[in-house]
Each structure stands twice: as C-alpha cells, then as structure tokens.
Amino acid sequence: MANLIPAIALMVLYSRRVARRRAKREGLGSGKLHARLVTLFSVLAAVPTVFVAIFASLLFQSGLEFWFSDRARSMLENTVQVAHATYRYELGRVGAEATAMSGNVGDILEQITLDDPRFQQALAQQVYLRSLNQAALLEIRQNGQVQSLAVVNGYDGMIDEKRINSAVRKLKGTPPDTVVDADTPDRISVLTRLSYGPNSYLYVARDVDPEIALQVGRANEVLDDYQALLARSRTNQLRFNGALLVVALVIVGLAISAALKLADRLVRPVGQLVTAAGRIEEGDFSTRVPVAKTEDEIQTLASAFNRMSGRLEEQTGALMSANAQLDARRAFTEAVLSSVTAGVVALDAHNRILLINRSAESLLQHEQEGLEGVPLADVSPELGEFMAGEQREADVLVESKSGERTLAVKRVRYQQGAVITFDDITDQLSDQRRAAWSDIARRIAHEIKNPLTPIQLAAERLQRRFGKEIASDSETFERLTGTIVRQVGDLRRMVDEFSNFARMPKPVFRRENVHEIARQSLFLHEVAHPGISFALQPPQGDFEMVCDRRQLGQALSNVVKNAVEAIEARRSRGEHNLAGDRVDLKLHKVGGQLIFDLTDTGVGLPEERERLTEPYMTTRVRGTGLGLAIVKKIVEEHHGEIAFLDRPGGGTHVRIAFDAEQLATLESEAPADSSAENSPVGVNRGQR
CATH class of the missing domain: 3.30.450.20 (PAS domain)
Incomplete structure (x- = not known):
C-alpha cells in the first residue's frame, strides 16, 4: 500500500499535466477544467481499486496467518508425533531385545567359538525367541570397514557400511548398554555393543507393518512440505501483493486513459466556446463555434453564443463607424488646439x-x-x-x-x-513699457541736455571770472557755484543713462577673454572702495566667449556697482557682517554655458525682486532705475539669462548665464570699435 498509493498519486498528477498540455495544444483554454475532470475520474477509479487491493491483501494475509498459525502447526506436528511415537515404541522394543540378546550372545561366546556350528544355531534361536527377523555380529576395523562375523537371515544390502559407521559414531562415549537406531529402510534396526571384542557390535532388525512405515514416511513428508511452505510464505505474500500492485496500477492507468478521452469529449465544446470568447474579446466578432446535433445544453449554448456574436458584430460595426467619425473630429480639434x-x-x-x-x-x-x-x-x-x-x-x-x-x-x-x-502678454507688456520708457528717456534727455551745457559753462565762468573779485563772502560764492557745477554733473550723468537706455547701440560680437573683462570691472570699484574686499575666482584663467566687450563690461560694472551700493546701504543702517564686507565674482563653465556668479554681503533683495529689471524700478533715493534694465537688455542681446537669488548667510546672489555655443555662431567680421568705445570701464561719459 505504501507503494501503490504514491504511484497512483503520481499517475494522477501526470495525467493532470498531460490533460493541460493537450488542452493548450488543441486550443481548449488553460486546461484547468480538463485537468479537474481527469482528476475526478481518476480518483473515482483509483479509490475502489485501492480498497479492493487492501481487502485482497488482508484476506490473503489472514489466510496465511490461519494456515501457518501456531495452532495449525501444533496440530500437524502432533499428528506426525503420533506416527513417530509408534515408530519409537517399536524401536524401543527392538532395542530392549537387542540389549538382552547382546548379553546372551556374550555368554555364549565365552563357552563356544564363532566357528562352532552350535553358535550359529544358538544365534538363530535367539533371533527366533525374541521375534526378530535378522541379526548379525559385526566387527569395525580401524579403516571403517565393516566385517560380518555371523549373520542370521541376511540379505543383500542389509549391512550398509555408511549407516553402520554412522550408528557406531553415535555409540561413542555412551554407556555399554546403549542402543542406537541403525536406520535400515523398511525395518526397525538397532546397533549395540558386544562384549566379544572392543570393536564388535550386534545388529538386529525386525520387519514392521508396511502401513506403519508408509504413514511415518507420509507424516515426515507432510511435515517437510509444511516447513518449506512456512519458509516460502513471506515470499508468496510479497508475490501476491506485487501482483495486486501491478493489477491495480494497470486498472488505474486504463481508467486514467479512459478519463482523458472522456474529458476531451466533454471539454472540447466548452474549450471551443472559451477560444471563441477570447477572439471576441480581442475584437474578432465574426467568430462562430460549431453546433453539434446532440440535442443537449451544449447545443443550446453554442447556438446562443453564435446569435450573440452575430449581434455583437452588427452593433460593433455601427459603433466603429460612429467612433471613426468621432475620432476624425477629435483629431481635427486636437490638431487645431495643438497648433x-x-x-x-x-x-x-x-x-x-x-x-x-x-x-x-x-x-x-x-x-x-x-x-x-x-x-x-x-x-x-x-x-x-x-x-x-x-x-x-x-x-x-x-x-x-x-x-x-x-x-x-x-x-x-x-x-x-x-x-x-x-x-x-507679459513680454508684450514689458516691451510696451520698455518702448514707452525709451521714448520718455529720449524726450527727457533731449529737453534736459540742451540747457545743461550753458548752465555748467556759466557756473564755471563765474568761478574763474569773479571768484577772486568777490571779497565780502567768497566762501559762500565758491560753495554755491561748486554746487551748481556738481548738480549739473549729476544731471548730465542722469541724462547719459537715459540716452544709453533709449539708444543702446547694436552689439558687435568678437571673441574675447571674459575673465579679463571681469577683472577690470572689479578693479575699478576696488580702487574706489578700499574698505570692501573684492575677489575673483579663479584669479587667473582663459575664459573665451564671443561678446561685445564694451557692453559686457558695462553690464558687469553695473552689477558690481549695485553690490557695492547694497553694502553701503547696510552700513548706513548700522548693521555689521561678521564675515566682513565683500564682493565675490566666480566664473565657471557648465556644459556649453559660461556662468557668472556674483555675491555680496549687502542688504539683500527686496520683496518685489521680479521687477528689479523693469525701467525706473529702484530701491534707492537717488537711483534712476535704469542700471539693471540696461544689464538685462545687454544680457538678452547676448542670448543669456539673469537671475536674482538669496546669498546663504545674507546678501544677494546674481547669476548670469550665457550660451557660449550659441554666441560662437554670432561672431562678426566687422572692424573693431575705437578704443574709447570698447573700453571696459563701464561708466558713462558724464562719470568720465
């Protein structure tokens, strides 16, 4: 059973795998239903087979236990013992006669010799008186040869040296009157010692009833056969169980084979429906299943499925036509909206x-x-x-x-x-405001610039002509005329900024070392403001970029100027920075971009930082609000971007990024400007 049940389980599992493979190969779906049916039929066939095998094995084992039980064995052994007891009884009688005869024969030999005819007669008389049939005096030589000294009623084969020597060996070490069975066929014969000599023996025999001998032989044969069957009983039981195992496996295998065929027949219509449903799911509404004329539920289901797929095909065709129109309209709408x-x-x-x-x-x-x-x-x-x-x-x-x-x-x-x-419209409004401010700047510059020159000249002439002649209050006269000259200079610088913003010249692009431009922009302010620490990173370098040297220098100078003014504004508030007052400018390349990072320790950015680059947007009392607007315009004309960030620890971080690769395509072949126009000083004429 330990072999049969796992073997059947393996057969069932293998049949499930075969069922699934066949179902998938024939397009019957996943094969789960197919495998379930095969398993069900296989189990239905296997369970009775296992129970029958168990019953047959137990029945066979119980029969063996009955025939080879202790009771049956003892009954048979008792029957054999009865026959053997009869034989032993007769053997005992003959042995008693042989013992008495051995004494008598010994006495006779003391009186007469073996050659005396009277001894032969006396020996025959002893055989007759004791109801014996044969007798013989034997001498066993050292080589084992048996010598007959006297024989009564002898016959051929009566004295068998092999049986006699075996009996002699049994007598060794036994008392003198011991008698042993000589084991002569069809007779009860014994052998005992004779006092005639050291190696002399008396052999006597009596014929027995042939039926007794036959019964004893039969009993011995039956007992031997029983012992042989008892020794082979385990082998016979294993053979029987092996036969049961093979027969059960064959029966289950045939049942599984029949189950596979039956499952194929039952599942095939369902599998065809599953396959057709999968095709319909994929969009093939023309799929139909064959209708078998079985007049059962499968035929009804197949017919209903074909009607359903036909209606789906009709309705899907109408829907696809409507969807095609909707898709065309949607595509048209999306194309219009995306364009x-x-x-x-x-x-x-x-x-x-x-x-x-x-x-x-x-x-x-x-x-x-x-x-x-x-x-x-x-x-x-x-x-x-x-x-x-x-x-x-x-x-x-x-x-x-x-x-x-x-x-x-x-x-x-x-x-x-x-x-x-x-x-x-952000850029549009910005352009409109810039254009409007440019027009206003041009008008202001035109209206203010004309009277500035005569005013400045008149004030300077008054200083030169009447400065030494006025004696009453010359100090006041000098202060007032100096004020006129300074204010006129401030107005001229303001007018120059208006002019620069209104009429920004078109940039002339050349390949320049922008590190040198940045260094000179910092140097001008470093000389003017020794109390502030200026740093350029890296201190030396070759950063080439196509640009307008004068405009880029002006933009950097304006940004540095704003940083200096922010630091001075912080000082005016009485605030102190533990790191010191410093302006740092760093140049580095990231990919195809050249980036300027300028940081300062000033007051930081205002809340409306997005409007810092708008014209006339300023946070200082005396500012015109045009510096950063000019910077943005220069940066945009150089295809760059400017961003205003917060410096960690306080202050401002201005980042200007230029696309060096794009600027390389703008390099001009026009002659260079004059030295005055290309000077990187970055200040206006009034400041010069």
Whole structure:
C-alpha cells in the first residue's frame, strides 16, 4: 500500500499535466477544467481499486496467518508425533531385545567359538525367541570397514557400511548398554555393543507393518512440505501483493486513459466556446463555434453564443463607424488646439477641466498628466477667481516659477460649462513699457541736455571770472557755484543713462577673454572702495566667449556697482557682517554655458525682486532705475539669462548665464570699435 498509493498519486498528477498540455495544444483554454475532470475520474477509479487491493491483501494475509498459525502447526506436528511415537515404541522394543540378546550372545561366546556350528544355531534361536527377523555380529576395523562375523537371515544390502559407521559414531562415549537406531529402510534396526571384542557390535532388525512405515514416511513428508511452505510464505505474500500492485496500477492507468478521452469529449465544446470568447474579446466578432446535433445544453449554448456574436458584430460595426467619425473630429480639434499658441481650457458646469491643450499646460506650468477632472482653482487660483466673476475678458496676474505672468483671458460660456482662452502678454507688456520708457528717456534727455551745457559753462565762468573779485563772502560764492557745477554733473550723468537706455547701440560680437573683462570691472570699484574686499575666482584663467566687450563690461560694472551700493546701504543702517564686507565674482563653465556668479554681503533683495529689471524700478533715493534694465537688455542681446537669488548667510546672489555655443555662431567680421568705445570701464561719459 505504501507503494501503490504514491504511484497512483503520481499517475494522477501526470495525467493532470498531460490533460493541460493537450488542452493548450488543441486550443481548449488553460486546461484547468480538463485537468479537474481527469482528476475526478481518476480518483473515482483509483479509490475502489485501492480498497479492493487492501481487502485482497488482508484476506490473503489472514489466510496465511490461519494456515501457518501456531495452532495449525501444533496440530500437524502432533499428528506426525503420533506416527513417530509408534515408530519409537517399536524401536524401543527392538532395542530392549537387542540389549538382552547382546548379553546372551556374550555368554555364549565365552563357552563356544564363532566357528562352532552350535553358535550359529544358538544365534538363530535367539533371533527366533525374541521375534526378530535378522541379526548379525559385526566387527569395525580401524579403516571403517565393516566385517560380518555371523549373520542370521541376511540379505543383500542389509549391512550398509555408511549407516553402520554412522550408528557406531553415535555409540561413542555412551554407556555399554546403549542402543542406537541403525536406520535400515523398511525395518526397525538397532546397533549395540558386544562384549566379544572392543570393536564388535550386534545388529538386529525386525520387519514392521508396511502401513506403519508408509504413514511415518507420509507424516515426515507432510511435515517437510509444511516447513518449506512456512519458509516460502513471506515470499508468496510479497508475490501476491506485487501482483495486486501491478493489477491495480494497470486498472488505474486504463481508467486514467479512459478519463482523458472522456474529458476531451466533454471539454472540447466548452474549450471551443472559451477560444471563441477570447477572439471576441480581442475584437474578432465574426467568430462562430460549431453546433453539434446532440440535442443537449451544449447545443443550446453554442447556438446562443453564435446569435450573440452575430449581434455583437452588427452593433460593433455601427459603433466603429460612429467612433471613426468621432475620432476624425477629435483629431481635427486636437490638431487645431495643438497648433494654436493660445491656451485653451474647456470646463464643465462645476469649473472642472474637461480638456486642456499643451499651450495652456505650458503657460500654467503644469506639465504633469491627468489634469482632466481637476478643478481649475487647484491648477490656477487666479483663473479660478476670474471664473467666479462675471467679466468676459480681463488681464489676470498668475504666479509661476519664473515670477508673475500677465495673461489676457477670454471666456465663452455654453450650456454645460465654459471655454476660456488666454495668451501670455507679459513680454508684450514689458516691451510696451520698455518702448514707452525709451521714448520718455529720449524726450527727457533731449529737453534736459540742451540747457545743461550753458548752465555748467556759466557756473564755471563765474568761478574763474569773479571768484577772486568777490571779497565780502567768497566762501559762500565758491560753495554755491561748486554746487551748481556738481548738480549739473549729476544731471548730465542722469541724462547719459537715459540716452544709453533709449539708444543702446547694436552689439558687435568678437571673441574675447571674459575673465579679463571681469577683472577690470572689479578693479575699478576696488580702487574706489578700499574698505570692501573684492575677489575673483579663479584669479587667473582663459575664459573665451564671443561678446561685445564694451557692453559686457558695462553690464558687469553695473552689477558690481549695485553690490557695492547694497553694502553701503547696510552700513548706513548700522548693521555689521561678521564675515566682513565683500564682493565675490566666480566664473565657471557648465556644459556649453559660461556662468557668472556674483555675491555680496549687502542688504539683500527686496520683496518685489521680479521687477528689479523693469525701467525706473529702484530701491534707492537717488537711483534712476535704469542700471539693471540696461544689464538685462545687454544680457538678452547676448542670448543669456539673469537671475536674482538669496546669498546663504545674507546678501544677494546674481547669476548670469550665457550660451557660449550659441554666441560662437554670432561672431562678426566687422572692424573693431575705437578704443574709447570698447573700453571696459563701464561708466558713462558724464562719470568720465
């Protein structure tokens, strides 16, 4: 049973694997139902087979236990013992006669010799009187040869040297009157010692009833056969169980084979339905299954499936036609929306986003997927506030990563919601303001510049002509005329800044060592402000870039000037920096970009840092607000970017990044400007 049950389990498992492979090979699905049916049929066949095998094995074992039990063995042995007891009884009688005869024969030999005829007669008389049939006096020589000294009723084969020597060996070491069985066939014969000589023996025999001998022989044969069967009983039991094992496995194997065929027949229609359903799932609605004329539920199911697939094919065709039209319209709408630069957002009645184009995502700086269904107020609170109002058009300021942006927004409502469109007009407004300020700067410069020269000349002439002649209050006269000259100089410098902003010359691009330009820009302010520490990193280097030397020097000088003024503003407040007053300028390359990082320990950036580069935006009392506007204009004309950051520990960090690779394509072949125009001093004529 320990071999049969695991073997059947392995056969069932193997049949499951075969069933699944056949199901997959024939396109009947995953094969789970096929394997389940095979397993069920196999178990139904295996369980009765196992029980029958167990019953047969136990029955055979119980039979063996009955026939080879102690009771049966003792009964058989008792029967054999009865026959042997009869034989032993007769053997004992003959042995007693042989012992008495041995004494008598010894006495006779003391009176007469063996050659005397009377001895032969006396020996025959002893045989007759004791109801014996044969007798013989034997002498055993040293070589084991048996010599007959006297014989009564002898016959051929009566004296067998082998049996006689065996009996003699049994007599060795026994008392003198000991009698042993000579084991003569068909007779009861014994051998005992004779006092005639040291190696003389008396052999006597009596014929027995042939039936007794036959019964004793039969009893011995039966007992021998029983012992042989008892020795072979374990082997016979193993053979029987082996036969049961083989027969059970054959029966289960045949049952599994039949189960596979039956499962194929039962599962095939279901598998065809599963395959057809999979094709329909993939979109092949023309799939049909064969309908077998079995007049059962399988036929009904197949017919219903074919009707269903036919209807699905008709309805799907209509849906595909409608979807094709919708897809064409949607593709047209998406193409239109993606090609326009304006942002377009479709909203439902609750101001949730239904559709948004890429321009809108870019303007609102929301590049992540899945904005559909998100409330507009979560994407842009400013646009959400606009939708809460009743205006159809408005300019909306929205916060972004790059600062405030101005969007021109329009709204159109429809029954289920609204559509808003918007354009980023931040740069447009900035350009308009810059153009307006440039026009104002040009007018101011024109109106103010004309009277400045005669005023300055008149004041200087008064100083030279009447400075020595006035004796009453010459100090006041000198102070007042000096004030006029200084104020006129300040006005001239202001007018020059207006002129520079209004008429910025077109840059002439040459390949320059910008490290030298940066060093000279720092050097001018280092001489003018010895109380501030200036540092250039690296101190030496060759950083080549295509640029306008004069304009780049002016931009760097203005940025350094603002850093110095920020430090002086902090000093005027009475604030002190533990690290000292310092301005650091670092040049480094990152990829194809050349970056200027300028840091200072000044007062830091104002809250409206996004407007620092707008014209006339200043935080100082005497500033014109044009310095950083000019810097931004120079940086933009050099295809660069400027950013204002906070310096760790306090102060300002200005980062200017130029695309050196793009600037390399702008290198001009025009003649260089004059030395005055290309001077990197970076100050205006009035300052010179």
